[in-house]
Amino acid sequence: xxxxxxxxxxxxxxxxxxxxxxxxxxxxxxxxxxxxxxxxxxxxxxxxxxxxxxxxxxxxxxxxxxxxxxxxxxxxxxxxxxxxxxxxxxxxxxxxxxxxxxxxxxxxxxxxxxxxxxxxxxxxxxxxxxxxxxxxxxxxxxxxxxxxxxxxxxxxxxxxxxxxxxxxxxxxxxxxxxxxxxxxxxxxxxxxxxxxxxxxxxxxxxxxxxxxxxxxxxxxxxxxxxxxxxxxxxxxxxxxxxxxxxxxxxxxxxxxxxxxxxxxxxxxxxxxxxxxxxxxxxxxxxxxxxxxxxxxxxxxxxxxxx
Amino acid sequence: xxxxxxxxxxxxxxxxxxxxxxxxxxxxxxxxxxxxxxxxxxxxxxxxxxxxxxxxxxxxxxxxxxxxxxxxxxxxxxxxxxxxxxxxxxxxxxxxxxxxxxxxxxxxxxxxxxxxxxxxxxxxxxxxxxxxxxxxxxxxxxxxxxxxxxxxxxxxxxxxxxxxxxxxxxxxxxxxxxxxxxxxxxxxxxxxxxxxxxxxxxxxxxxxxxxxxxxxxxxxxxxxxxxxxxxxxxxxxxxxxxxxxxxxxxxxxxxxxxxxxxxxxxxxxxxxxxxxxxxxxxxxxxxxxxxxxxxxxxxxxxxxxxxxxxxxxxxxxxxxxxxxxxxxxxxxxxxxxxxxxxxxxxxxxxxxxxxxxxxxxxxxxxxxxxxxxxxxxxxxxxxxxxxxxxxxxxxxxxxxxxxxxxxxxxxxxxxxxxxxxxxxxxxxxxxxxxxxxxxxxxxxxxxxxxxxxxxxxxxxxxxxxxxxxxxxxxxxxxxxxxxxxxxxxxxxxxxxxxxxxxxxxxxxxxxxxxxxxxxx
Numbered sequence: 001x002x003x004x005x006x007x008x009x010x011x012x013x014x015x016x017x018x019x020x021x022x023x024x025x026x027x028x029x030x031x032x033x034x035x036x037x038x039x040x041x042x043x044x045x046x047x048x049x050x051x052x053x054x055x056x057x058x059x060x061x062x063x064x065x066x067x068x069x070x071x072x073x074x075x076x077x078x079x080x081x082x083x084x085x086x087x088x089x090x091x092x093x094x095x096x097x098x099x100x101x102x103x104x105x106x107x108x109x110x111x112x113x114x115x116x117x118x119x120x121x122x123x124x125x126x127x128x129x130x131x132x133x134x135x136x137x138x139x140x141x142x143x144x145x146x147x148x149x150x151x152x153x154x155x156x157x158x159x160x161x162x163x164x165x166x167x168x169x170x171x172x173x174x175x176x177x178x179x180x181x182x183x184x185x186x187x188x189x190x191x192x193x194x195x196x197x198x199x200x201x202x203x204x205x206x207x208x209x210x211x212x213x214x215x216x217x218x219x220x221x222x223x224x225x226x227x228x229x230x231x232x233x234x235x236x237x238x239x240x241x242x243x244x245x246x247x248x249x250x251x252x253x254x255x256x257x258x259x260x261x262x263x264x265x266x267x268x269x270x271x272x273x274x275x276x277x278x279x280x281x282x283x284x285x286x287x288x289x290x291x292x293x294x295x296x297x298x299x300x301x302x303x304x305x306x
Numbered sequence: 307x308x309x310x311x312x313x314x315x316x317x318x319x320x321x322x323x324x325x326x327x328x329x330x331x332x333x334x335x336x337x338x339x340x341x342x343x344x345x346x347x348x349x350x351x352x353x354x355x356x357x358x359x360x361x362x363x364x365x366x367x368x369x370x371x372x373x374x375x376x377x378x379x380x381x382x383x384x385x386x387x388x389x390x391x392x393x394x395x396x397x398x399x400x401x402x403x404x405x406x407x408x409x410x411x412x413x414x415x416x417x418x419x420x421x422x423x424x425x426x427x428x429x430x431x432x433x434x435x436x437x438x439x440x441x442x443x444x445x446x447x448x449x450x451x452x453x454x455x456x457x458x459x460x461x462x463x464x465x466x467x468x469x470x471x472x473x474x475x476x477x478x479x480x481x482x483x484x485x486x487x488x489x490x491x492x493x494x495x496x497x498x499x500x501x502x503x504x505x506x507x508x509x510x511x512x513x514x515x516x517x518x519x520x521x522x523x524x525x526x527x528x529x530x531x532x533x534x535x536x537x538x539x540x541x542x543x544x545x546x547x548x549x550x551x552x553x554x555x556x557x558x559x560x561x562x563x564x565x566x567x568x569x570x571x572x573x574x575x576x577x578x579x580x581x582x583x584x585x586x587x588x589x590x591x592x593x594x595x596x597x598x599x600x601x602x603x604x605x606x607x608x609x610x611x612x613x614x615x616x617x618x619x620x621x622x623x624x625x626x627x628x629x630x631x632x633x634x635x636x637x638x639x640x641x642x643x644x645x646x647x648x649x650x651x652x653x654x655x656x657x658x659x660x661x662x663x664x665x666x667x668x669x670x671x672x673x674x675x676x677x678x679x680x681x682x683x684x685x686x687x688x689x690x691x692x693x694x695x696x697x698x699x700x701x702x703x704x705x706x707x708x709x710x711x712x713x714x715x716x717x718x719x720x721x722x723x724x725x726x727x728x729x730x731x732x733x734x735x736x737x738x739x740x741x742x743x744x745x746x747x748x749x750x751x752x753x754x755x756x757x758x759x760x761x762x763x764x765x766x767x768x769x770x771x772x773x774x775x776x777x778x779x780x781x782x783x784x785x786x787x788x789x790x791x792x793x794x795x796x797x798x799x800x801x802x803x804x805x806x807x808x809x810x811x812x813x814x815x816x817x818x819x820x821x822x823x824x825x826x
Contacts (some may be wrong), residue, residue, distance in 0.1 A: 007460050043824055082703050110476070118754060118788075120673050120701045129704070144483040148470075186762045187749020187770060205790035211746040237692050238818045248813040252820055261647070272823040274818055281747070281768060303824050 009031035013058075028181045040299035041259035043268065047306035049234045050098035052256040057102055057301050060258065069107030069176035070216045075099055075139065076226075078196050079115035080183045081243050088235035088250045089243055090124075091181040093133035095232050095256075099179060100137035111137075112169050115199040116144040118243075132149075142169060150202040157289075158218035160211045161248040165202040170224055178262065182269045184241030188212065189280045191242050192269040193229040193262035194220055213281035219261065220291045229265045231257040233272050263292025264299055310375075312572040312587055316385055320392040331453035331669045332461040334483055339386075340709035343670075349387055351521055352444040353712035355439070360714045366752055368775035371489040380532040383527045384515055384571040391522075391571065392444035392516055393452070394507035398554050401508035409509070414556040416569060417517040419556065426521040438686045440661045442495065443520050448503065450664030451496040451689070455517075458669055459485050463524035475660030486697065492678040492689055510552025516569045526568035533590055536570055536577065542584035549576035549585055568693065636794040644801035645682040646693040646730040647782060649700065650716035653804040654683065661715035663689035667707035673698045674705060675783065695730070695783030695799055700729075702756040702782060728808040730781025730799040732759055732774045738796035741771040751785035751797045757811045760785050777809045797805065 042059045044052040057063055077091035085093055091147060094210035096113065103111045113134040117124040121143060125131040125288060132142045143149065150165035155279040170176060180196035188195060195218050198204045233255035240249045263286045268279040275281045277294060287294040320573060330343050354368035365372075371384050384391045402409045428439045441447060462485050469480035505515040515522040530533070535785075540563050553571075553576055558571035577585045642756045644654065648667065651657035668676045668691050675698040676691040682691055691707075694701060708719045719727060740748040745766065752760045752772050759779035762770035774797075781799045783786040 045824065045826075047819070055716050082701065120704070122672065122703065122705060140476070140478060142478045146482040146484050148466075148482045150483075181411075185749075186752040187747050205750070205788075208748045208750040208788075209740050209744070209790035211744070212749075213747055238816045240758050240813070242753055245811050246813045248815050251816055254820070255824075266314060268826045272821065274825070279768060301826075 004094075005136050018229045030057065037053075038300075040261060041257065041264055041296075041301045042304065043255065043256045043257050043301060045253075047254065049092040049095035049232060049256065050214050052234075052306065053095055053098050053102070053230065053258070055304055055306065056256060056258040059304070060228075062221065063102040063106035063280050064303070065177050066177075067103055067106040067108050068108045071107075072105045072172070073108045073111045073175045073177060074169050074173040075103065075111055075113050075134070075179055076184075076196065076200060077113065077115060077130055077179040077263060078199060079128050079130050080118045080199065082117075082119035082127050083244065084127060085129045086235070086250070087244050087247060088181060088237045089183065089241075090128040091179050092232045092234050093129035093164070095230065095234070096179060098231060099132040100134055101178060104138055105142045108116045108175075111139040112142050112173060113139045114142040114144045114169060116167065116168060116202065117199070117203070121145040121245040131205055144199070147202050151276075153222065155218055157221050159214050161207065161215040161218035161229055164206075164222075166200050166220060166222075167202075170200055176224055176226045178229045179236075180231055181231070182231055182253075182272060183237040183244075184239050184273065186241060188282065189214070189275055190270050192231050193226075193265045194282055213285055215291055216282040217286040217291065220286055221289070226262065227260060229257075229259055229262045231265050231269050232259060233269065236273065238273060261292040261299070264296060265273060265292075265296060267294045267296055268301075279289040310578050313578040316572070316574050320395065324389055324392040324396070325389060327449065328457065329421045329454065331450060331666065332458050333670070334465070335459065335707070336670070343666075343710050344712070347446075347666075347710075347712035349383075350446040350712055351383065351666065352440060352662060353446060354396060356440075356662065357712065357714040360660055366714065375527050376528045377532055378403055379534045380529040380536075380567055380570060380572050381522070382572045383525060383575045384512070388521075389451075390449040390503065390519075392448060392450075393510070394503060394514065395554070395573070396710050397507040398503060398511045399624060405753050409554045410551045413553075413559045415445050416557075416566060419515050421523045422527075422594050425520045426518040437659055438664065439691070440520075443518070444662045444664070445515075445519055445521055445608070447664035448496075448663040450666050450669075452500055454665035454669040455496045456500065459487075464501065465472050466604060486674050487678045488678055491680050495689060501806060511556065512569075512571055512760075513556070516555055516557070517701055518532060522571075529567045529570070534587060535567050535590060536565045536572070536574070536585060536587050537584060537590075538565070539584045542582045544582055544584070546581065548579045548581065549693055550616060552576060552579045552656050554773040567776050602717050613661060634743050636735075636743075636791045636796060638735045638737045639794050639800045640733075640735070642800055643799070644730075644785065644803045645679070646695070646799055646801035647683075647805075648676060648691055648693060648716055648807070649705070649709050649727050650711070650719045651729075651730050651805065652717065654801070655803070658683050658690055659715075660713050661687075661690045661711075662713055663690070663691075663711065664712065665689070666712065667691050667716060670706050670710045672706060673701050673703060675700050693783060693799075693801075696795075697784040697787075699754070699784040699787040702784075708793050723778065726808050726810060728781075728806045730783070730801045731776045732779045732781070732785060732797060733800050734760070734772050734774050734797050735794070736771070738791050738794055738795075740791060740796070741765055741769055745769065748790070750788040750790055754784035754788040756780075756782065756784065757808070778811045780808045 038250050041058040044056045077096050079090050081089040083089045100111045136140050144167055151168050152165050182192050182194045185191040194216050233253045235250050236253045237244045237249050238251050257265050266283050267277045326346050348368040351369050351372050357366035433440045462483050466482050469482045503514050547560050550560045555569045555571055557566035622810045647654050647657050677694040678689040681693040682692045705719050705724050752762050757778045759775050760772050763773045765771035783799045786795050786798045789797050
């Protein structure tokens with residue numbers, strides 16, 4: 001936002017640089033403290049991805065509780081793999097579309113969607129169905145394929161991950177909504193909210209080679225945290241993840257978990273997958289680091305069956 | 307025919323052809339469907355000839371059409387269809403504009419010994435040993451290399467500047483594309499030829515085509531019996547010599563009313579220049595008939611196209627830096643028995659026999675996994691494409707290289723067939739693996755594997771470590787690319803010198819069922 005607004009303002013109105021900075025500048029950058037939600041987590045089962053989100057977000061007081069008018073929103077789905085939506089390697093496009101629509105309804109000025117894909121990004125954006133879905137709802141679908149789009153940030157308190165290059169949109173937007181898909185994962189056993197951040201950074205090879213679980217937890221320390229994690233459990237890849245081989249890997253669970261606490265979200269998601277959350281190292285590590293809670297009993301959870 | 311339209315037709319047509327070729331090689335966003343690319347390449351003489359010899363099918367009969375065309379019309383191929391020839395006309399024109407005084411080509415004697423020797427040597431070497439000299443001298447492939455090594459990087463730079471500026475205004479229609487350079491050695495041949503062809507055409511018009519190019523020489527021979535040719539009407543000619551001065555092939559001996567058809571590329575400049583309508587393009591033996599009018603100079607866009615032939619060094623300076631390094635360096639070197647050649651090649655032997663290193667596949671590959679070889683195929687195979695899995699990997703859902711190849715060095719593969727074509731086999735080096743050396747989780751290789759030929763098995767404690775199933779591996783190299791260990795990878799693909807069929811990955815329904823209650 002800083003650079004971009006600067007250019008826009010100075011090019012458009014011819015304002016002085018100082019004025020431009022104060023207009024688009026630091027004050028708004030980290031602004032994100034919505035009204036307290038009634039529930040800590042909403043879990044929905046039995047509907048379509050978009051209908052489940054409609055219900056869930058309503059229980060949390062609507063998208064307006066998380067976005068203020070005129071804010072810029074980053075919706076970060078998992079768009080890792082060049083496969084069709086039915087194979088559930090990527091977030092459900094219907095869900096992404098509906099979230100974008102809610103953002104605009106709540107008065108968002110702009111909604112951005114991107115992921116640092118694993119496969120060729122052009123094909124992946126296209127074949128996942130997410131590019132089309134997000135664009136049809138009015139979002140800007142932004143590439144994440146080049147190091148040029150990434151800026152270095154520091155992670156104070158990170159044990160292994162002290163620095164990372166993150167996509168400029170994470171820094172330039174006001175609100176971050178994390179929209180992972182729940183999947184089996186060959187190495188970490190499960191991927192959902194916390195691990196979805198690997199698509200925000202450029203150098204994930206560093207994570208892999210420097211204690212993956214610790215790095216995943218460390219990144220959650222970064223000051224820009226999601227106001228919401230919407231975990232897509234509609235079609236769930238229960239084995240051969242995170243890419244999957246064929247439709248045999250997918251089980252239709254028709255569920256969704258919405259929460260601001262990504263440790264709690266991942267704990268619940270692990271149970272959906274039938275995996276003990278304690279076995280997924282980054283979850284207990286993040287819990288110990290105080291990034292959220294694994295103790296679901298301590299939370300006020302709304303469970304809805306459609 | 308003495309119509310000035312002839313020259314207009316030629317310039318118009320050739321500009322379109324050149325732009326098409328530039329688009330094809332610079333199409334980094336893959337907007338042109340592969341079948342249109344093959345239409346464009348159908349008439350390229352050498353690729354078509356190689357394809358025909360290999361496949362013996364009339365579907366590769368473009369070269370026959372070109373021969374017929376030459377028998378009928380002379381070396382029109384050189385002015386209308388050859389991208390290198392058209393590119394030289396562009397250079398020649400710029401050269402003429404820059405020169406302060408009017409440039410005079412004038413009649414020159416043909417370099418008979420050089421041109422026929424080169425043709426004979428190329429043919430001889432081609433028949434006895436292999437494709438090597440053809441690879442070096444095929445005009446289409448030379449043009450392809452210019453575009454891939456110099457042209458495309460320049461276009462990418464322009465794209466990146468546009469993308470950067472638009473990005474400032476929150477517009478992402480254009481996106482930044484990283485420019486990947488190649489091994490410096492592979493630039494040697496394109497640079498030498500760029501200087502050679504560039505300077506020759508800049509100063510002496512079509513000298514390269516009439517002295518070195520074996521295709522040009524061959525067509526020159528055929529042209530000696532062509533039906534249509536540029537001829538003098540002696541009764542009209544005032545011997546002003548303008549035709550000869552303006553002839554970029556230096557083939558008009560106006561004092562003797564003679565046009566050397568073996569060097570004439572049918573550019574029709576002379577017909578346009580002649581104030582007396584004494585030159586015509588007509589059937590052999592026919593008489594000239596005066597008709598039509600003439601007009602002044604024509605302009606066409608040239609200056610900006612100069613940009614397309616940029617410099618190579620920029621690209622190599624753009625190589626990826628700051629590759630993350632794990633704590634310990636790996637110790638076991640990858641023991642490669644063979645390099646990996648692209649899908650559709652069949653075998654390295656077959657592939658290197660048919661590839662002219664035009665580099666179209668390298669330019670077209672959406673993942674930039676194809677690199678010109680340095681010594682992977684031996685010195686004779688210099689610049690033929692090889693898979694570089696340290697730079698990238700072969701996209702599972704992609705067959706672009708097999709579809710664009712004009713010579714059948716890469717044969718078209720259906721996507722389902724490509725997904726079962728094993729171009730190499732995975733080899734895991736446990737002693738390099740992070741899970742073993744650092745005792746931390748990784749699994750980047752298995753995550754990347756599209757067939758699960760690389761999978762994880764229990765290791766110590768909560769850890770899992772890779773294992774492999776070569777039968778279902780297709781050698782795409784995604785595991786090798788994803789492996790974060792340096793300097794030696796913990797997993798790599800060893801090439802299959804002869805490609806094989808991979809087994810289809812088996813998969814069974816999961817025991818996990820659709821839940822009816824929340825498990826939390």
